[in-house]
Amino acid sequence: MSKVVGIDLGTTNSLVAYADEGRPVVIRDDNGDALVPSVVSVGEDGTIYVGREAQRRLLAAPSRSVYSVKRFMGRGIEDVEHESALLPFWVSGDPGGVVRIGIADREFTPPEISAFILRELKHRAEEHFRQRGDFDFEVDRAVITVPAYFNDAQRTATRDAGRLAGLEVLRIINEPTAASLAYGLDKRSRGTIAVYDLGGGTFDISILKVEDGVFQVLSTNGDTHLGGDDIDRLLLEQVLAEIAGPKEQDPTTVEAIRRAVIQAKWDLSDIDETEIRIEPSPAAHTGYRRAITRADFERIIRPLVERTLEPCRQALGDAGLQPSDIDEVVLVGGSTRIPLVRRVVEEVFGRKPHSDLNPDEVVALGAAVQADILVSGRREMLLLDVTPLSLGIETMGGVVSKIILRNSTIPASGREMFTTGVDNQTGVDIHVLQGERELAADCRSLAHLHLGGIPPMPAGLPRIEVRFQVDANGILSVGARELRTSIEQTIEVKPSYGLTDQEVERMLIESFEHAEADFEARLLIDARNEAETVIQATDKVLRRPDFAALADEQLEAGERERIDAALADLKAVIAGSDRGAIQEKTLALNHATQHLAEVTMNRTVREALAGRNVKDV
């Protein structure tokens, strides 16, 4: 049986997990690292790099790399223009259409970029199952998480990305809800939970009621453009303002500063004062150092953090609850490590929030649990989520008539009657929107539908019933029927900020055409990673404090020189694209260090035993 995984497709990092006999496990690389940076980079030769490798290239070749693509999913150029100024890649697109991301001479849509990340995760999982010795290690189905406050277009874009990556998307689930599933596993809990999820790019708050294994979401709210990225940008702007000069605005310097402010942000979660530090380099010629205290940092970011408060109050209000009704508060997302965020959450809900599970991993774990529920038929747990935004249609005068209200449990359905305005009219146009505002112009346009095939009748006589169905993914589908004749209507859907089915098909075909090149690229990256591992292991031994003594005692004449030469050889080819050479030199270094590895191992074992003897005495 092929494998099913749960994927947290994050703004900053992505993870993949699976359920091992019902127990969710995050899949790590050989270094124990679960996070795959959500960065994609295109090499000079068109090779696609994803994750750590792409992140490294972000510094060297920023204009060929894309990060935080999740912020562009299901969006139009007019939504993102204001924030694209400091991005190293080009963002374009026609007004009212899908955003296009330009890298060198190629153009991608956000789902295509996300598909590269998903393919990397799929590969990572398959590699894990293969190494475990599973006969059928193929991963072809997944549950993918999205922010609870994602609208229909953003969810659909995520599902398209899955398809493009060769995954059947079993279910799109909401990140805070996924997190609650992972939490619910440990304690057979019951009660009312608030999940506060502040990630790299998005903020969600969900209020859930848990009873008899049913995780019922009562309300959800959020902001799909609020997260760690915005904090980084504030700091970045601060630094740029201080070192103003045209030279500093080039992409390489901006990326170096971004890296430095992120490091400072991380430091300030643990210590009270640190330094934003950029080493002098050919690009950032002068270098830069600046002390920053936690108080400074909190002063800068407080307005951002306080933007999470209104959604919290709104969600409580929609659930008909007071803060005192909440039994537990759970923190999710890397940005909840910031002490100020924790204090603010504690103030709103009047209780200390929980963070027993790793806030970076808990969402992927929950997705794996949900994937397991879907394919195993296990019925201990059930997730009942809600649609975050009301769904409606434009009526006379540009007013929105709501058909499915926000916070309705999904799946949800609604019906609306239409008729014709002119004799023998055979088609009707419907504009579908999502949002809470009264006027269509203030809501999010989802799609324009054209109902065709209405039997010719005098005006006003046809009774066309349009059915709106929001499925368990929170994605809308529409059906229509003329009730007098029972004729099912044809519906053409023109998504406002999404890809048509034909576009997705075309991209799928293109991705098969690129598959061979991508496969070669993948082998090259694997070879490099393998080489990197051997180099690191060798360096580690050479740097041992007792190495000199060990070498004196144990190494043969010329052995050290042979090792150094093999090491230098491998380092010379590792950055190149000759896979054969990398593999050959890796093998050579392995061979040259074999004896060294043995004697080091023996010494370590001896020391360990000696240590124990001392303790025993």
Added chain:
Amino acid sequence: MLECRNCGAGAPVDEHFCPQCSRILALGRHGDYFAFVGLPRKLLIDPQDLERRFRELSRKFHPDYFYNATPAERLASLERSSYLNDAYRALKNPVSRIEHLLAIEGLPSARSEDPSTGSGDQAAKVPPSLLEEVFALNEELDEIRELRESGEDPEKLLARLATARQPIEEKRDEHERQLQELSARWDSRGEHAPAAEKRATLEALRERLLERNYINNLLGTIEREGSGLQATSREP
């Protein structure tokens, strides 16, 4: 009767699964939320019992559990789950519960935005029992607006508004009590009462609902007037 699309056996309309082959049944044209969740047509229900039924039925229908089923069963699960969610939402709230009862008992809708009457002409359909209060309130509101124009202290006007609000709130509380009583009467006599009495109870419920909607609109108007005044009082 429903017909099982799997084995062709007939099933009563309130069944969810085929009595013969136990597959999930297509929804068909169900209209009665009470029957769907297995409750009699009663208005005073135990919210915890309703919630338990909702959870139990969710566990039976949810699309999560039909992932490997046939397309027909998956569709049935989607439709039944959607319908269950609608039913739960409508029955949970006492007012929408009464509205649903009126609808399945064949009475016209008691919603204020009923399109057949047009929603713009609220003034034209003041419920007779409220005429006196509405008249007094409108006069008071007019006067407050005039005084506001002429620069009267907004704090004073806010106090007058609060006084004007009182009789309306008393009316609302009275209506809540009446709805409660009528609901209890319906539950004790309900479907077994003679047709005329049954009809009278339902008509009375509908009347109270219409009035209640009207009262809520009035309270909304007072609310808006009040926030306007508060804004003025903050601007020095």
